[in-house]
Structure formats: C-alpha cells, structure tokens
Amino acid sequence: MADLGRGSADELRRRLAEFQESARDNARVELARTDATLETRLAERTIERDDVARDEALTQLTRTNLAEELLHIQAAELEAANAELESFSYSVSHDLRAPVRAMLGYTRAIQEDYAALLDDEGRRLLSVVQSEASRMGALIDDLLAFSKLGRRPMNSATVNMFALAQEEAAEQARVANLPASVFAIAELPDILGDHGLLRQVWINLLANAVKYSSKNADPHIEVWAETEAESVVFHVRDNGVGFDMAYAGKLFGVFQRLHRSSEFPGTGVGLAIVQRVVRRHGGEVWADSKLGEGATFSFRLPRLDG
Amino acid sequence: MSDLNTIEILLVDDNEHDAAMTIRALKKSNFLNKLYWVEDGVDALEFIRCTGRFETRRPANPLKLVLLDLKMPRLDGLEVLRSLKADPATRSIPVVVMTSSNEECDVVDSYNLGVNGYVTKPVEFTSFMEQVSHIGVFWLSENQRPSV
Numbered sequence: 002m003a004d005l006g007r008g009s010a011d012e013l014r015r016r017l018a019e020f021q022e023s024a025r026d027n028a029r030v031e032l033a034r035t036d037a038t039l040e041t042r043l044a045e046r047t048i049e050r051d052d053v054a055r056d057e058a059l060t061q062l063t064r065t066n067l068a069e070e071l072l073h074i075q076a077a078e079l080e081a082a083n084a085e086l087e088s089f090s091y092s093v094s095h096d097l098r099a100p101v102r103a104m105l106g107y108t109r110a111i112q113e114d115y116a117a118l119l120d121d122e123g124r125r126l127l128s129v130v131q132s133e134a135s136r137m138g139a140l141i142d143d144l145l146a147f148s149k150l151g152r153r154p155m156n157s158a159t160v161n162m163f164a165l166a167q168e169e170a171a172e173q174a175r176v177a178n179l180p181a182s183v184f185a186i187a188e189l190p191d192i193l194g195d196h197g198l199l200r201q202v203w204i205n206l207l208a209n210a211v212k213y214s215s216k217n218a219d220p221h222i223e224v225w226a227e228t229e230a231e232s233v234v235f236h237v238r239d240n241g242v243g244f245d246m247a248y249a250g251k252l253f254g255v256f257q258r259l260h261r262s263s264e265f266p267g268t269g270v271g272l273a274i275v276q277r278v279v280r281r282h283g284g285e286v287w288a289d290s291k292l293g294e295g296a297t298f299s300f301r302l303p304r305l306d307g
Numbered sequence: 308m309s310d311l312n313t314i315e316i317l318l319v320d321d322n323e324h325d326a327a328m329t330i331r332a333l334k335k336s337n338f339l340n341k342l343y344w345v346e347d348g349v350d351a352l353e354f355i356r357c358t359g360r361f362e363t364r365r366p367a368n369p370l371k372l373v374l375l376d377l378k379m380p381r382l383d384g385l386e387v388l389r390s391l392k393a394d395p396a397t398r399s400i401p402v403v404v405m406t407s408s409n410e411e412c413d414v415v416d417s418y419n420l421g422v423n424g425y426v427t428k429p430v431e432f433t434s435f436m437e438q439v440s441h442i443g444v445f446w447l448s449e450n451q452r453p454s455v
Contacts, residue, residue, distance in 0.1 A: 098407045102430045103324035109432040110331065138430030145409070 090148040097141050104134040136262070143270035147255060150277055155195045159305065162199070162235065163189040166224050169203040177211045179220070187225035190233050191305050198278045205271040206237045206298050212265055213296065214241030232284070233304055238297040243290040252288055275300070311364045315341035315447065319351040319387065320376040320405075328432065329374065329405070332439035338447055348382025351375070352390055355397055370400050372446040377406040377413055385416055392421035399453055401446055 108131045116124060163186070170184040184207075192199065207222065214220035223238045244252070244259045251257040253276040258269040272286075279286045279300045290296035316338065320326040326344050333339045345351050353359035355370065373391070377384035384404060391397045403424035404417050417425050426442065429435050 096407075098428070098430050099322055099325060102328065102407075102428060102432070102435065103322075105430060106324070106328040106331070106432045106435070135431060142430070149411075 086148070090145060093141065093145060098138065101134055101138045101141065105131060105138065108134065136268075140256070140268050140270075143268045144255070147270050147274055147277070150198070150201075150274060153198075155198065155281060157193055157195060160192050160194050160196050160199050162192050162203075162226070165196075165200055166203050166207070169200065169207050170222070170224070172204075173207045173211050177215070179211065183211075183220050183222055185221065185223045187223075189224070189226045189235065190228060192233065192282075192302050193305050194282045194302065195278075198281070202275050202278050202300070205275050209271060209298070210237050210239035210241065210296075212241075212267070213243075213260075214239040215265075217241055228304065229301075231304055232301045234299055234301045236297055236299045238295060240295040243292050243294050243296045244288075245292050246290060249288060249290075253286065311343065311361070312367050313341055314343045314366070315368070315371040316343070317351065317354060317370055317373045318342060318344040319346075319348065319373065319379070319384070320344070321346050321379040322376070325376070325428065328435060329439055332436045333443055335436065336440040336443045338443035347379045348384065348387040351387050352382070355391065355400070369452075371450075371452075372442075373400055373402045374405050374442070375402055377404060377408060377417075385413075385420060388417060388420045388422055401450060401452070403442060403446065405442075 108127060111119075111127060112124070112131075119127065166186050166189060170186060171181060173179075174181050174183060207224075210222045211220070214222065217240055219240075221240050223236070225236055227234045227236075242260075248259050251259065253272045254269075255273040256269040257273075258267060260267075275298075276286050279302065282302050284300055284302040286298070286300040288296055288298045316333070318326060318329055320329065323346075326346075330339065330342065330344065333342060343354065345354055350360075351373070354361045354364070355373070357364040357366070375384045375387060384406070388402055388404070391400060391402060398421075401423040403426065404413075404422050405426050405428055406413065407428055409427040414425055424442070424446075426438055429438065
C-alpha cells in the first residue's frame with residue numbers, strides 16, 4: 002500500500018490522464034468510424050433514393066410515351082373508322098338506292114303497261130310493293146342526310162333565329178295548306194351558329210308540330226324563347242296528339258318512332274337530326290308532353306352575348 | 308338501235324335497270340329517237356371518238372348530250388369527263404352527270420373537271436321521270452351550242 006503513497010498518487014494521476022487520453026482517442030476513433038459509417042450509409046441511401054427517383058422518372062416517361070403511342074394508335078384507328086364510315090355511306094348512297102329505284106320504276110311500268118292483266122287484288126299487292134319500296138328509299142335518303150350532317154363542317158356566324166323561324170313556319174304552312182295564323186312566333190334572340198344547320202332544326206321541329214297536330218281541327222303552334230344567364234332556351238309547342246313521357250328517352254334516337262307510319266308518316270330521323278345539330282352547337286334538346294295534350298320541344302343554345 | 312351516225316344523246320350507265328328507266332323516261336318525253344346506250348367509260352370514249360368498235364361511225368352532227376353515270380367498271384365517269392373536257396375536239400359536248408351519289412366530293416370533282424350539269428337520280432320514278440324530261444327539254448331543245 003506504500004506504493005499508494007505520494008508517488009502512487011502521481012502515478013495514478015498520470016495513468017488517469019493516460020486513460021482519459023486514450024478514452025478520448027478511442028471515442029474520437031469511434032466517432033470517426035460512426036461518422037464514416039453514417040456518411041457511407043447516407044451516401045448509400047442517397048444513391049438508393051436517386052435510383053428510386055430515376056426509376057420513377059423512367060416509369061413516368063415510359064408511361065407518357067406509352068400513353069402518347071396509344072393516343073396515336075387511337076387517333077389512327079379513329080381516322081380509319083371515319084374513312085370506313087365515309088365509304089360505307091358512299092356505297093349506301095350509290096348501291097342501295099339503285100335497286101330501290103329499279104323496283105319503283107318497274108312497278109310503275111307494270112302499272113302503266115299491264116294493269117289490265119291484273120285483278121283488283123293484284124293491283125293492290127303491286128301498290129303495297131310500291132309504297133314499301135318507296136318507304137325504303139325515304140329511309141335510305143334520310144339516313145344519308147343524317148350521316149352527311151355529322152361530317153359537314155360548321156360555319157359559325159350570327160344567326161337571326163326570329164327570321165329563320167318565321168320563314169320556315171311560313172313554308173310549313175304553305176306545304177300543309179294551313180293559314181299562317183296557325184303559328185304564333187314571339188321575338189327570338191340571335192344565336193352564334195351554323196345558319197344551314199339551325200334552319201334544319203326549325204324545319205324539323207315545325208314540320209313535326211304541324212304533322213302531330215294535323216288531327217286537331219284547330220291547330221296552334223307557338224314559338225318563344227327564354228333568356229338565361231349563359232344560354233337561350235327555344236320552345237315549340239303544339240296542341241297535337243302528344244306522346245307518353247315514358248317513351249321520351251326514345252324520341253331522339255335514329256329510326257325511333259312513337260307512332261305507327263299509318264297514323265303519322267315519317268322515318269324517325271328528323272328529331273335525331275335536331276339533336277345532332279343542337280349538340281354540335283354545344284346545346285341540349287328535350288321534350289315535354291302529355292298524351293292527347295300536345296307537346297313542347299325545347300332546345301338550349303349558348304347566348305350570343307353570354 | 309337507231310343509225311349510229313345520227314345519234315344525239317349518249318347514255319353511259321353500267322346499271323341496265325337504271326338505263327332502262329332513263330330510256331323509258333326519255334321515251335315518254337319523246338326524246339328517245341336518237342339515243343345510244345353504252346355500259347362503261349371505255350365504250351363511251353370510243354363511241355364519241357369513233358375509235359375501237361365504233362371506228363366506222365361517221366357522225367352527221369355532234370352529240371347534243373352525254374348522260375354520264377359516275378361509278379362504272381373499266382373507266383369511271385370522272386375519267387370520261389376529264390378526257391372529254393381536256394380535248395378541244397370534244398370539250399363543247401354538254402355532259403350531264405346523272406348518278407346515285409349525292410356526295411359533295413363527286414359534285415365538286417365533276418365541276419372542277421368542267422361538267423355542264425349534275426343531277427342525283429331520285430329513287431321515286433315520278434320524280435325521276437320529271438327530271439329526265441327537264442334535262443331532255445333543256446339540253447335537246449333549248450340549249451344553244453357553237454355551230455362548228
């Protein structure tokens with residue numbers, strides 16, 4: 002224990018200092034090592050993150066490329082489908098009309114040259130063939146008109162809807178041999194649109210109103226418009242036979258009819274054309290009715306000053 | 308068929324039924340006497356130019372009217388029109404396209420090639436009759452053409 006005297010105390014102090022020094026060194030080394038590890042890890046993780054980011058970017062790029070490629074393919078397919086549709090309606094116009102014309106022509110020839118050889122029933126059957134062939138011709142022509150309408154480019158300008166409605170009402174009155182007073186047309190605002198296409202809308206809606214009120218002894222057809230914040234709603238109301246609202250969804254489909262041809266003639270294309278034109282103008286069309294109480298057809302178009 | 312040298316109307320149509328209807332309609336309007344019917348564009352050009360199977364034809368007068376269908380085998384109507392209107396010898400022959408097609412491109416192409424008229428054949432025989440009769444009256448009786 003003597004060693005633990007004064008000398009020992011010095012020694013102790015020295016060794017403590019050494020220990021402290023070495024511990025400090027160790028700590029420094031350890032720290033450095035930890036630092037290094039940390040740095041390495043950090044670096045690794047950064048690379049990892051970069052890799053992830055790069056992968057994500059690549060994936061994104063691939064996705065974009067794929068999407069673009071898909072878009073190109075779809076555009077090409079759409080173009081092909083359109084071209085096919087064009088050639089289809091072209092051959093419909095040329096190839097389907099010719100046989101119908103032959104049927105009608107020869108039926109007429111039989112009626113003119115051989116009527117005496119047929120009895121009443123024979124002549125009746127022949128006239129059925131004639132009227133059905135005639136109906137087929139009308140269907141083909143209307144279908145063609147409908148398909149042509151979709152491909153026709155729009156020429157937009159300010160359209161005087163009041164003048165258009167008045168002109169077409171006068172024309173419908175003339176054709177149906179009705180007094181002009183059947184129509185009551187309120188002042189209508191101008192619209193931005195295609196003059197020819199909008200004329201077709203008026204022709205079809207007014208002709209329909211005349212047709213379906215033809216069994217009313219005192220037909221009345223009213224036309225008016227309501228201006229809304231961003232649009233104008235045009236209405237055509239008749240006091241004709243009307244229709245059951247349960248079938249309202251079918252009204253605007255091609256070849257859809259709610260009445261038999263024997264009651265009211267027609268091919269069922271007129272309202273489909275109306276809808277097509279109104280939609281091309283960014284609008285909508287609908288109808289309200291009660292069976293036996295007339296019908297109101299309405300279409301909304303963007304306001305000229307809206 | 309009447310004497311090939313006095314023909315005034317050339318009907319070019321590959322569809323025999325359409326041709327029969329046109330001939331019937333012209334007959335009813337009393338314009339049939341000087342008509343000849345060929346079934347495609349090659350025959351049409353040979354008839355007009357007196358070549359091929361028509362090389363012995365020696366026309367007394369130029370044709371007053373060519374009624375031309377568009378869609379035909381061998382040589383279609385637009386090619387016939389192009390050929391006739393590009394040739395000074397045949398340029399003044401009135402050509403009326405009479406077709407089933409009411410496609411805008413056909414109408415535009417025909418006018419660009421110098422057609423004199425374009426009508427779409429209606430499916431209804433009564434309308435078709437009227438149309439053919441109008442065409443006959445105008446081109447065969449009323450239309451004035453250069454004398455040489």
